[in-house]
Amino acid sequence: MMQKIQRFGGAMFTPVLLFAFAGITIGIGTLFTTEAIMGGLASPDGLWYQCWNVILQGGWTVFNQLPLLFVVGLPIGLAKKQQARCCMEALVLYLTFQYFLNTILAQWGGNFGVDFAAEVGGVSGLTMIASIKTLDMGMIGALMISGIVIFLHNRYFDTELPEWLGTFSGSSFVVIVGFFALIPVAFLSAWLWPMVQSGMRAFQGFISNAGAMGVWIFIFMERILIPFGLHHLLYFPFFYDSAVINGGVYSAWANALPQLAASSESLKTMAPYAWPTLTGLSKVFGCPGIALAFYFTAKDSKKKEIAGLLIPITLTAIVCGITEPIEFTFLFIAPVLFVVHAVLAATLATVAYLCGVVGVLSGGLIEMSALNYIPLMASHWPTYLTLLAVGLIFTGIYFVVFRFLILKFDFKTPGREDDEEEITFHTKADFKEKQAAATSAGSLAEKILEALGGKDNIVDVTNCATRLRVNVKDETLVKSDAYFKSIGTHGIKATKTNIQVIVGLKVPSVREDFEALL
Incomplete structure (x- = not known):
């Protein structure tokens, strides 16, 4: 079961690889279309604004179509054969499911406690997917339907039919089976999901009021689950679904950028929901402290070689937000250091939050700059100056704590191997x-x-x-x-x-x- 969960988490990460470019496009587009920053050049009636607005709206494609993206992205990781065909099957059956829901709620919505005549969005629990008015099941609905299709694809794609029925084999057969399988799923969703939405709203209220303790617990769990490959399952509902705000933190923050850029009011006051994405602070400020501790505790004869390892993997963590190379380096050698890393990461994020820092800060400097510093620096530079101060202090704390523990318990981190052992890292x-x-x-x-x-x-x-x-x-x-x-x-x-x-x-x-x- 653990292996299946890990595969599922890894497969969900496939579409996320598209987010970096989308985020940069939105960040730059927002910067160049915000009058508070660009002045009259960004007037909506001007050619400058209109040209950049074309680019900005194109950048929204990924975030505006997240359910569809994950519907076709999951089969890439989980389909055992013919992944491209499974992507097509998943898309067709997901849209079929939405049409089922649309018709069920239009005819019997009152019986399920759904006012289908209400406008989409807000507290109605309704949304539009590919021009279909339907129940807003967000990422969970997308992954559920895609998962069902993947199961059907893996089981039935190679089913051999009589020659005279050959046109219904392969993807056609999977879609036929899925068509009838999704009818009861649609009825169950119409009955159960409104209750789930009520529960989710209650949970949102709880977690939103949990304050600093909620921040600490969330960040700690996100880090500590990395070795098991389960961290994706924890943060996805917060980042990209409606755990703390409708549509997820990424989408809500990107939508709010013009208003945030136009005001100097506290970011924490204007966007109190944007705390789960503080996961990236340990990537930018924690990893350098860890790397410095590795370097200064290495044997003098090995420091040059260790520097060749540490510089690129640390820059990868800081700039791109990809921490596996440096984290897995010491996870193999001293797992207790990874627990300490999770504690420090959670504490760093919590202190920053208490100092008023929120935002989309889960990736590296590229993503942070695009969605935070570039569009918001002019209006919120004191907040980012505070973040820099807190972050650098924690870089020092990371260095001191890791250096102390490495020397105290003689952990064989890179460069501290016994002399007869060959260093396994290279320039x-x-x-x-x-x-x-x-x-x-x-x-x-x-x-x-x-x-x-x-x-x-x-x-x-x-x-x-x-x-x-x-x-x-x-x-x-x-x-x-x-x-x-x-x-x-x-x-x-x-x-x-x-x-x-x-x-x-x-x-x-x-x-x-x-x-x-x-």
């Missing part, structure tokens, strides 16, 4: 040389497959942003972490038969090669 030049050697001897995917025990040992494969997630039949056939590093990866995270090979941002192409070998 960028060494890595490129190793990759070139790997290319001449065979692809990285081939070497990973061999290291996992061959294709007969593979159950299934998917990926998240940086990791190839593989379930194997026999974990004893899997090579060591050191071996995986020697063939050009960043190592592995193994939990019994669930193996996560840390590849980096090129993992989608590696997975494609890997599946071709299977």
